[in-house]
Amino acid sequence: MEKKQVEAITARDVDFAQWFTDVVKKAELIDYSSVKGMFILRPYGYAIWENMQAVLDAEFKKLGHENVYMPMLIPESLLQKEKDHVEGFAPECAWVTYGGSEKLEERLCIRPTSETLFCEHYANIIHSYRDLPKLYNQWCSVLRWEKTSRPFLRHREFLWQEGHTMHATAEEAMEETVRMLNCYADFCENVLAMPVVRGVKTEKEKFKGAEKTYTVECMMHDKKALQAGTSHYFGDGFAKAFGITFTDKNNQQAYPHQTSWGVSTRLIGGIIMTHGDDNGLILPPRIAPTQVMVIPVAQHKSGVLEAAGALRSRLANAGFRVKMDESEQSFGWKAAEYEMRGVPLRLEIGPKDMEKGQCCIARRDTGEKTFVPLDQVEETVGRLLDEVHQNMYDRAKQNLEDNTYEAQTLEEVKTIVNSKGGFVKTKWCGELACELKMKEEAGVSSRCMPLSQSGTEGVCPVCGKPCTTDIYWGVAY
Amino acid sequence: MEKKQVEAITARDVDFAQWFTDVVKKAELIDYSSVKGMFILRPYGYAIWENMQAVLDAEFKKLGHENVYMPMLIPESLLQKEKDHVEGFAPECAWVTYGGSEKLEERLCIRPTSETLFCEHYANIIHSYRDLPKLYNQWCSVLRWEKTSRPFLRHREFLWQEGHTMHATAEEAMEETVRMLNCYADFCENVLAMPVVRGVKTEKEKFKGAEKTYTVECMMHDKKALQAGTSHYFGDGFAKAFGITFTDKNNQQAYPHQTSWGVSTRLIGGIIMTHGDDNGLILPPRIAPTQVMVIPVAQHKSGVLEAAGALRSRLANAGFRVKMDESEQSFGWKAAEYEMRGVPLRLEIGPKDMEKGQCCIARRDTGEKTFVPLDQVEETVGRLLDEVHQNMYDRAKQNLEDNTYEAQTLEEVKTIVNSKGGFVKTKWCGELACELKMKEEAGVSSRCMPLSQSGTEGVCPVCGKPCTTDIYWGVAY
Numbered sequence: 034m035e036k037k038q039v040e041a042i043t044a045r046d047v048d049f050a051q052w053f054t055d056v057v058k059k060a061e062l063i064d065y066s067s068v069k070g071m072f073i074l075r076p077y078g079y080a081i082w083e084n085m086q087a088v089l090d091a092e093f094k095k096l097g098h099e100n101v102y103m104p105m106l107i108p109e110s111l112l113q114k115e116k117d118h119v120e121g122f123a124p125e126c127a128w129v130t131y132g133g134s135e136k137l138e139e140r141l142c143i144r145p146t147s148e149t150l151f152c153e154h155y156a157n158i159i160h161s162y163r164d165l166p167k168l169y170n171q172w173c174s175v176l177r178w179e180k181t182s183r184p185f186l187r188h189r190e191f192l193w194q195e196g197h198t199m200h201a202t203a204e205e206a207m208e209e210t211v212r213m214l215n216c217y218a219d220f221c222e223n224v225l226a227m228p229v230v231r232g233v234k235t236e237k238e239k240f241k242g243a244e245k246t247y248t249v250e251c252m253m254h255d256k257k258a259l260q261a262g263t264s265h266y267f268g269d270g271f272a273k274a275f276g277i278t279f280t281d282k283n284n285q286q287a288y289p290h291q292t293s294w295g296v297s298t299r300l301i302g303g304i305i306m307t308h309g310d311d312n313g314l315i316l317p318p319r320i321a322p323t324q325v326m327v328i329p330v331a332q333h334k335s336g337v338l339e340a341a342g343a344l345r346s347r348l349a350n351a352g353f354r355v356k357m358d359e360s361e362q363s364f365g366w367k368a369a370e371y372e373m374r375g376v377p378l379r380l381e382i383g384p385k386d387m388e389k390g391q392c393c394i395a396r397r398d399t400g401e402k403t404f405v406p407l408d409q410v411e412e413t414v415g416r417l418l419d420e421v422h423q424n425m426y427d428r429a430k431q432n433l434e435d436n437t438y439e440a441q442t443l444e445e446v447k448t449i450v451n452s453k454g455g456f457v458k459t460k461w462c463g464e465l466a467c468e469l470k471m472k473e474e475a476g477v478s479s480r481c482m483p484l485s486q487s488g489t490e491g492v493c494p495v496c497g498k499p500c501t502t503d504i505y506w507g508v509a510y
Numbered sequence: 511m512e513k514k515q516v517e518a519i520t521a522r523d524v525d526f527a528q529w530f531t532d533v534v535k536k537a538e539l540i541d542y543s544s545v546k547g548m549f550i551l552r553p554y555g556y557a558i559w560e561n562m563q564a565v566l567d568a569e570f571k572k573l574g575h576e577n578v579y580m581p582m583l584i585p586e587s588l589l590q591k592e593k594d595h596v597e598g599f600a601p602e603c604a605w606v607t608y609g610g611s612e613k614l615e616e617r618l619c620i621r622p623t624s625e626t627l628f629c630e631h632y633a634n635i636i637h638s639y640r641d642l643p644k645l646y647n648q649w650c651s652v653l654r655w656e657k658t659s660r661p662f663l664r665h666r667e668f669l670w671q672e673g674h675t676m677h678a679t680a681e682e683a684m685e686e687t688v689r690m691l692n693c694y695a696d697f698c699e700n701v702l703a704m705p706v707v708r709g710v711k712t713e714k715e716k717f718k719g720a721e722k723t724y725t726v727e728c729m730m731h732d733k734k735a736l737q738a739g740t741s742h743y744f745g746d747g748f749a750k751a752f753g754i755t756f757t758d759k760n761n762q763q764a765y766p767h768q769t770s771w772g773v774s775t776r777l778i779g780g781i782i783m784t785h786g787d788d789n790g791l792i793l794p795p796r797i798a799p800t801q802v803m804v805i806p807v808a809q810h811k812s813g814v815l816e817a818a819g820a821l822r823s824r825l826a827n828a829g830f831r832v833k834m835d836e837s838e839q840s841f842g843w844k845a846a847e848y849e850m851r852g853v854p855l856r857l858e859i860g861p862k863d864m865e866k867g868q869c870c871i872a873r874r875d876t877g878e879k880t881f882v883p884l885d886q887v888e889e890t891v892g893r894l895l896d897e898v899h900q901n902m903y904d905r906a907k908q909n910l911e912d913n914t915y916e917a918q919t920l921e922e923v924k925t926i927v928n929s930k931g932g933f934v935k936t937k938w939c940g941e942l943a944c945e946l947k948m949k950e951e952a953g954v955s956s957r958c959m960p961l962s963q964s965g966t967e968g969v970c971p972v973c974g975k976p977c978t979t980d981i982y983w984g985v986a987y
Contacts, residue, residue, distance in 0.1 A: 064631060066581045067588060068618065073631055076576035076646070083577065099553035100560065104543045104667055105582075105620075105651060106604075111544060127583075128608040129620065132655035133601050141545060143582075143606070143620070154541060154550055169553070174582060174650075178609035190581055 042373075044311045049255040056305055057184045060314045060374050070182030070189035074298070077374065080322035081301055082192060086172065088224050088320070089194065089296070092216055098168040098196060103150040105173070106141040111149050115274040118148060121241020125177045127189075143176040148242065148267075148293060151197040152275035155289075159199060161280050165289060166209075167199040185302030186259075186510050193297035199289040201281065203268065206290035210266040213294040214247040217262035225300065226317040226425040227251045227307050228433050229261060230456075230505060232481025237468055243293075244268040250480045250505065252433045253306035256454040258480050258507040261303055264294035302510070307429050308398075314375030315397055317425060318418040325414055326376045327357040328367050330383025341382050344392060344410060348380075351411040353418075372397060377421045378414060398424050437505075443494045446475045446506065454508070456480065460491035461504040467495035477506040519850075521788045526732040533782055534661045537791045537851050547659035547666035551775070554851065557799035558778055559669060563649065565701050565797070566671065566773070569693055575645040575673060580627040582650070583618040588626045592751040595625060598718025602654045604666075620653040625719065625744075625770060628674040629752035632766075636676060638757050642766060643686075644676040662779030663736075663987050670774035676766040678758065680745065683767035687743040690771040691724040694739035702777065703794040703902040704728045704784050705910050706738060707933075707982060709958025714945055720770075721745040727957045727982065729910045730783035733931035735957050735984040738780055741771035779987070784906050785875075791852030792874050794902060795895040802891055803853045804834040805844050807860025818859050821869060821887060825857075828888040830895075849874060854898045855891060875901050914982075920971045923952045923983065931985070933957065937968035938981040944972035954983040 042055035057063050062078030074082065090100070106129060113119045126142035144150065155167060176190045196213060200206040214231060221227040229249040239246035243265035251259045269288035272278070281287045308315040318324050325348055329341035341357055348355040358367050364381075371379055375397060382392040386404075394413065395402045398421050405413045436455030440446045446457050457477065461467065468479055471494075482504050493500050519532035534540050539555030551559065567577070583606060590596045603619035621627065632644060653667045673690060677683040691708060698704040706726040716723035720742035728736045746765035749755070758764045785792040795801050802825055806818035818834055825832040835844050841858075848856055852874060859869040863881075871890065872879045875898050882890045913932030917923045923934050934954065938944065945956055948971075959981045970977050 064634060066627065067585055067630060068581055068583055071581035071583060073581065073627075074579035076578055079577050079579050082579075100556050101553055102551040102556050102559075102651075102669060104545055104548035104550065105653070106545050106548060106667070108544055124610050126610065127606045127618075129604045130607045131605040131617075133603065140608075141604075150543065150550075153544060157541060174579075176582070190583070192579060 042311070042313065045254060045309070049306075052309075052311075053302075053306060054184065056309055056313055056373075062301070063184045068189070070179060070187075072184055072188055074192070077322060078301065081304070081316070081320055082298055084320040084322065085224075085300060086194075089220060090172075092220065093170050093194075093196065096168075096212065096216065098170045098198075101169050101171055102173070103144075103147050103154065103171060105144050107144055107147075107149055108139050108141055110139060111153060112142060114149060114152075115242050115271055118242035118271075122146065122177075125179060127176050127178050144173075145175055145177045146293075146295075147171060147173075147175075147195055148197065148271060149275075151293075152271050152277060152291075155199055156275050156277045159277055159279050159289060162201050162282050164279060165199060165201045166205065168196075168209075169198065170194055170196040185298055185305070188298070191297050191299065193295050195295045196293060198292045199272075199277070200291070201279070201287070201289060203290045206268075206292050207266055210245070210247060210264050210292045210294070213292070214249065214262075214264040217264065217294070217296055218249045220296075221249055221251065221261055221300075222426065224317065224319045225304055225307075226422050226429060227261065227303055228426060228430040230433075230481060230483055231485075232483040232505065234263075234481055235465075235468055235479045235504075237465055238479055240265045240293075242267065242270065244270065248481050250507075251303055251307065252429075252436060252456060252507075253303070253510070254309070254432065255306070256432075256436045256456075258456065258509040259299070259303045259306065260480075260509065261300060262294070262296040265292060267291040267293065308425055309375070312369075313373035315425065316375035316377060318377040318422050321375065321377050322354060323356045323374075323376050324353050324418060325355040325378045325380055326371045327355060327380045327382070328364065328371075329357070329359060330364060330381050330386070332359060334384045336387060337383060340387050344380060344382060344407075347411060348414060351415075353414060378417055380410075380414075396421055398428075441492070441494060443471070443474060446471065446477070446494055450475050450477055450508075457506045459494045459504060459506065460500050461502050462493035462496055462498040462500045463502060464493075464496065467493055470495050471506060475506070476508065478509055480505040480507050480509065519788070519790065522731060522786070526783075529786075529788075530779075530783060531661065533786055533790055533850075539778070540661045545666070547656060547664075549661055549665055551669070554799060555778065558781070558793070558797055559775055561797040561799065562701075562777060563671075566697060567649075569697065570647050570671075570673065573645075573689065573693065575647045575675075578646050578648055579650070580621075580624050580631070580648060582621050584621055584624075584626055585616050585618055587616060588630060589619060591626060591629075592719050592748055595719035595748075599623065599654075602656060604653050604655050621650075622652055622654045623770075623772075624648060624650075624652075624672055625674065625748060626752075628770075629748050629754060632676055633752050633754045636754055636756050636766060639678050639759050641756060642676060642678045643682065645673075645686075646675065647671055647673040662775055662782070665775070668774050668776065670772050672772040673770060675769045676749075676754070677768070678756070678764070678766060680767045683745075683769050684743055687722070687724060687741050687769045687771070690769070691726065691739075691741040694741065694771070694773055695726045697773075698726055698728065698738055698777075699903065701794065701796045702781055702784075703899050703906060704738065704780060705903060705907040707910075707958060707960055708962075709960040709982065711740075711958055712942075712945055712956045712981075714942055715956055717742045717770075719744065719747065721747065725958050727984075728780055728784060729906075729913060729933060729984075730780070730987070731786070731909065732783070733909075733913045733933075735933065735986040736776070736780045736783065737957075737986065738777060739771070739773040742769060744768040744770065785902055786852070789846075790850035792902065793852035793854060795854040795899050798852065798854050799831060800833045800848075800851075800853050801830050801895055802832040802855045802857055803844075803848045804832060804857045804859070805841065805848075806834070806836060807841060807858050807863070809836060811861045813864060814860060817864050821857060821859060821884075824888060825891060828892075830891060855894055857887075857891075873898055875905075918969065918971060920948070920951060923948065923954070923971055927952050927954055927985075933982050933984045935980060935982055936971045937977050938979050939970035939973055939975040939977045940979060941970075941973065944970055947972050948983060952983070953985065955986055957982040957984050957986065
């Protein structure tokens with residue numbers, strides 16, 4: 034039979050963007066469709082999303098949230114009810130103007146996000162304080178007609194979840210906003226092995242229509258920032274715009290306070306760019322579609338396939354996501370293929386191993402190989418998967434720390450940005466003018482004001498005014 | 511506090527359509543949105559769909575299928591590639607004509623179904639017999655711009671899954687078509703407690719673009735038919751239209767053979783209309799969001815809440831979906847509310863029960879109450895849930911059998927349809943003219959030619975020609 038070759042990919046440090054595209058294609062995560070900016074999530078890419086969904090959905094439900102499904106189309110008049118919101122989203126809406134052969138009286142946009150739909154529904158179902166809180170979440174796809182696109186990072190259509198909650202008081206809504214921000218941060222760190230900076234967006238960078246936007250920011254291998262998830266506090270602005278009121282405990286009419294929060298398939302882009310190397314993808318074990326790939330060595334020899342199959346079954350029974358490749362491809366091809374696909378552990382067993390009552394387990398993250406007695410396979414795999422996770426997290430954390438710099442002046446910021454890249458931490462006076470000048474002169478946008486503020490005195494690097502607020506700057510995806 | 515009343519609903523036999531709408535609203539399954547025909551799936555309705563998804567998705571995966579996600583928009587030129595298909599669907603497409611403020615060069619329709627998108631992708635990724643079979647499935651929403659709409663039964667947008675598979679041979683594809691039909695039939699019967707008739711659609715009723723459409727047909731309480739799921743065999747028609755070819759084992763170019771199959775949230779409509787009664791919904795235990803509702807009796811009395819809570823925890827630990835209502839609503843309100851919501855079992859415990867070391871379990875399907883010693887609660891709940899399922903199935907099966915009639919002549923069919931309703935089984939010669947005349951004169955459409963054919967001789971009730979094919983007729987949703 035023909036021998037397949039696993040083709041080499043561009044090296045990360047030669048052309049990171051090309052490396053990213055190569056990995057996405059070669060690991061069969063995505064394919065292009067005939068509509069620009071709309072991508073096909075192939076089985077391996079979609080399986081990563083399914084595993085993320087399973088973890089997040091369980092977490093949301095544990096926190097009391099319920100899933101719903103809202104229509105995908107929003108009448109133009111409904112979208113226009115909240116002024117800031119429509120200004121932010123209308124320019125990138127896709128508009129339905131015909132139903133069959135009939136021209137619609139009012140055009141409908143495909144949801145870019147569903148605040149307006151949730152608010153319309155909440156106005157129908159919230160009447161009394163007893164109806165609060167409402168803790169709803171939706172898994173769906175949304176559409177934003179962007180000019181440029183890139184697999185996982187910027188799709189015109191992407192899959193996400195959007196939580197939309199309503200609360201009796203501002204305090205409760207603010208608690209929810211921060212709770213969900215922390216939920217995302219913990220998910221990134223404990224499940225995706227992606228360390229985060231938790232913080233608050235500036236007025237300029239916040240979500241259109243929100244009072245306050247919280248964010249988790251991650252650093253990619255190329256030192257650029259990725260906004261991994263956001264959680265918004267709306268106050269009662271939407272409630273007023275949509276006429277949502279309730280009778281409170283003192284029998285007074287009141288407006289509820291609102292949040293929304295979301296993460297998307299963009300996180301898969303984050304995983305690739307945080308962990309991947311020149312041999313391809315490296316998947317965090319907790320969301321890897323296949324955690325262990327069993328490869329029989331010299332599989333034509335007597336008993337090898339049976340021994341390999343027995344290990345596969347044992348690991349499956351122990352609850353691991355495990356597959357076996359008994360195809361006719363060469364061992365070398367298989368090893369390279371599952372490296373490309375980022376499978377955390379490769380388990381090899383051949384005649385010599387069988388004689389010694391052992392198998393060999395290779396780690397994707399370090400390349401390290403261990404010989405494991407057959408009766409210790411389950412236990413070792415469990416331990417190694419945790420070690421792989423921890424090592425991936427530690428490496429990414431090191432990258433974040435090594436490439437985060439402090440600066441006092443605009444000149445220092447510029448020097449750092451031009452010579453090294455990464456995040457720059459400065460003080461900031463809070464003025465939009467200084468934020469804009471930073472972008473113009475140093476080419477960096479504000480990432481966030483970290484939740485853990487030092488409280489020390491300093492000066493704004495742009496205007497020189499004394500101030501205490503810490504802020505992160507960087508180049509973002 | 512105010513006493514809430516659970517309002518009565520219309521009786522089934524007074525106005526079945528109104529009863530259905532009442533149940534859907536009162537059980538909080540659905541709400542209306544501002545776009546006609548697009549409905550909101552509320553938490554309780556969506557949770558039923560989630561439970562269905564979990565069972566079906568596991569079943570699909572067991573059969574080797576993988577999930578993917580395709581774009582939601584289809585360029586008009588792509589939709590037009592297969593002639594029968596576009597004729598069937600174009601009249602009910604919603605068309606996107608603007609992206610932001612820019613008029614699109616080619617209009618895009620929101621997917622009414624995704625054969626064309628899958629085929630375009632398959633043309634990219636199928637090259638060799640080694641790439642086959644491709645067994646893909648997608649969970650998504652689709653849009654069909656219908657004139658009339660009804661909760662669950664006919665939405666302009668509805669949630670569904672669509673399987674799309676490609677095979678090296680016609681035989682394999684046909685096996686897959688029947689396999690998935692049986693998968694749906696088993697799901698309806700074993701999970702939803704809905705007995706089905708498995709069969710094949712006539713040419714007139716088959717899916718646009720398919721060679722053969724298999725269907726599972728269920729009978730509702732009002733004796734009308736509901737098409738619960740369909741599985742289509744496409745031959746190589748789409749493959750030819752889309753230029754999908756592969757090199758077979760003999761190194762010849764060949765066209766692969768295709769199937770598609772789907773079920774939707776329509777199944778929830780089927781559940782409501784199969785099982786519900788004048789007190790509301792009755793949910794099949796295997797997909798009920800809450801299988802057991804624990805209601806403390808005289809909950810202000812010492813120890814009652816603790817005892818009820820302990821039972822709730824024990825049942826949750828045993829793997830049942832269980833909730834407790836300790837709100838201040840009256841016992842009567844709670845009992846009526848969870849009847850309306852169709853919770854299969856209600857578990858009550860009060861001071862007297864505690865003295866006797868027992869609790870009381872009431873079945874939703876029969877109203878029967880049993881006193882259960884506290885140490886036998888898990889075991890009894892498990893057994894009762896199975897009994898409820900079986901009883902619901904048996905009742906529905908009885909309804910199907912009692913209301914299926916055989917007829918030899920068109921006059922007999924008319925008499926049955928007019929006086930009794932239900933399914934009528936006749937012979938059929940296979941001519942479209944006779945099928946159309948049956949519709950015109952007796953008001954019934956062909957439901958299916960059952961897979962288990964009697965093989966006996968008879969005559970077509972319309973033209974009188976001798977023939978052997980058995981066929982079912984009925985009025986359908």
